[in-house]
Amino acid sequence: MSSQLIRGIVKQVQSGDSVIIRGQPKNGPPPEKQVFFSNIIAPKLARRGGQGSEGTSADTKDEPFAFETREFLRKKLVGKEVTFRNDYQTTSGRDYGVVFIGKDTTGENISESLISEGLAEVRRAGAKQTDSELQIRLGALEDAAKAAGKGKWAANEAEKHVRNIVWNVENPRNFVDSLHNKPVDGEQLPTRGVDNKCMRHDELGRECPAQTEMK
Numbered sequence: 001m002s003s004q005l006i007r008g009i010v011k012q013v014q015s016g017d018s019v020i021i022r023g024q025p026k027n028g029p030p031p032e033k034q035v036f037f038s039n040i041i042a043p044k045l046a047r048r049g050g051q052g053s054e055g056t057s058a059d060t061k062d063e064p065f066a067f068e069t070r071e072f073l074r075k076k077l078v079g080k081e082v083t084f085r086n087d088y089q090t091t092s093g094r095d096y097g098v099v100f101i102g103k104d105t106t107g108e109n110i111s112e113s114l115i116s117e118g119l120a121e122v123r124r125a126g127a128k129q130t131d132s133e134l135q136i137r138l139g140a141l142e143d144a145a146k147a148a149g150k151g152k153w154a155a156n157e158a159e160k161h162v163r164n165i166v167w168n169v170e171n172p173r174n175f176v177d178s179l180h181n182k183p184v185d186g187e188q189l190p191t192r193g194v195d196n197k198c199m200r201h202d203e204l205g206r207e208c209p210a211q212t213e214m215k
Helices: 066-077 110-116 132-148 172-178
Strands: 004-015 018-022 032-037 050-052 055-057 081-089 095-101 199-201 205-207
Touching: 004 032, 004 066, 018 081, 032 081, 032 110, 066 095, 066 110, 095 110, 110 132
Parallel strands: 032 095
Antiparallel strands: 004 018, 004 081, 018 032, 050 055, 081 095, 199 205
16 A cells, blocks of 8 residues: 655644644645654653643653754754655544655655654654665664764763743743843744634633644
């Protein structure tokens, strides 16, 4: 069974192993699809805890190099045309495969780039053997990254690459006043909007019209 190819522009990087690809608009907003990289494991970003359908979850910290991995992808991919080779879909509907820069699969293989930079590791347990040659190449690239001490394989570097995130500020007004109108380094929050038609949603988020799913 041949793999399906999906072409589009990378709109957003969700994490170190997931991006949102935007298609061409047809009689409305452009369709979008979130895709996941197969056969690699990227460090997980911190998550804010809260009340969900399965109960209350606690805040989590970044895994080492999680932020650097996402930034690597953001700088390399956002706004770029890519081809996603859809290797398989899970029962939950997630599409897993390989992202290539450009109009076809001859461009840069992003999974290989992540492994080469020591920003992700090869998934071996439970990996889908959809491309045995790629799996062998990824293994060789991981061995080289380990030998060179790159990224997450660098000795004694892990704790230096974990962000200190404060999820709650007891008195936001006092915090803002304490900055005395000085610029503050920060992270831009993702928004999803159509023609700038967004509605504010609590202090930090946005609530926008639904997007069309890419097929």
